Amino acid sequence: MPDKQQVIDAIIQQGMLPLYYHRSKQVTVEVARTLYSAGIRIIEYTNRGEAALKNFRILKTVQESEMPGMIIGAGTIRSSKQANDFVEAGAEFIVAPIVNPEVAAVAAKNSMVWIPGCMTPTEIHTAQHFGAQLIKIFPANILGPGFVSAVKELFSGQLFMPTGGVELEQKNITAWFKSGVCAVGLGSKLISAEVMDTANYDKLYNDTLTAMRLVIAGR
Numbered sequence: 001m002p003d004k005q006q007v008i009d010a011i012i013q014q015g016m017l018p019l020y021y022h023r024s025k026q027v028t029v030e031v032a033r034t035l036y037s038a039g040i041r042i043i044e045y046t047n048r049g050e051a052a053l054k055n056f057r058i059l060k061t062v063q064e065s066e067m068p069g070m071i072i073g074a075g076t077i078r079s080s081k082q083a084n085d086f087v088e089a090g091a092e093f094i095v096a097p098i099v100n101p102e103v104a105a106v107a108a109k110n111s112m113v114w115i116p117g118c119m120t121p122t123e124i125h126t127a128q129h130f131g132a133q134l135i136k137i138f139p140a141n142i143l144g145p146g147f148v149s150a151v152k153e154l155f156s157g158q159l160f161m162p163t164g165g166v167e168l169e170q171k172n173i174t175a176w177f178k179s180g181v182c183a184v185g186l187g188s189k190l191i192s193a194e195v196m197d198t199a200n201y202d203k204l205y206n207d208t209l210t211a212m213r214l215v216i217a218g219r
């Protein structure tokens, strides 16, 4: 299992964190395989449906046998029970849409990175207090890059990753990096419901290469 700094470094190095959920275990695994074959080495699987924990366990089995160097975290973790369940299932970091100190405590107990979602300076301050090295700016498209530019001086050295509505387009990704973020979270604009439901893994592969190029060009 990677240590906290290795997880943070992997996100910064990749410059993007792909995230998704799908009810089908086959789709869950094929999406990860496709991302991996395109060069992705850290992903978030979100707790956004009834099959999330079961599918996460299957994904971890495939990761162990087929994906050396891949890191898989659990997203949309709002309670300590969810955190404990996904840690037990092999989550290597935890992402959340909110700041819940009880989730932070589970992450700390397991020496894991906790990436809480924040949309105000007070939430950022609270997240820092409870140990967040990296903070998810969420919902990113509501706040915009101007929010990060405005608050980053208040939180010198803090790492930020906007997530929610980040677009797969150069202008948007470049604006985020210019505001001072270290990576962007990419959900539905990269791994859309349509791509998953139609098993269009060629499109996902090509879009992933595009996203990686946009990140390199944008930062």
Ligand SMILES: O=C[C@H](O)COP(=O)(O)O
Binding pocket: 019, 097, 138, 163, 164, 165, 166, 185, 186, 187, 188, 189
């Ligand atoms: O927390 C995850 C976000 O809701 C994902 O947003 P997105 O699908 O717009 O990238």
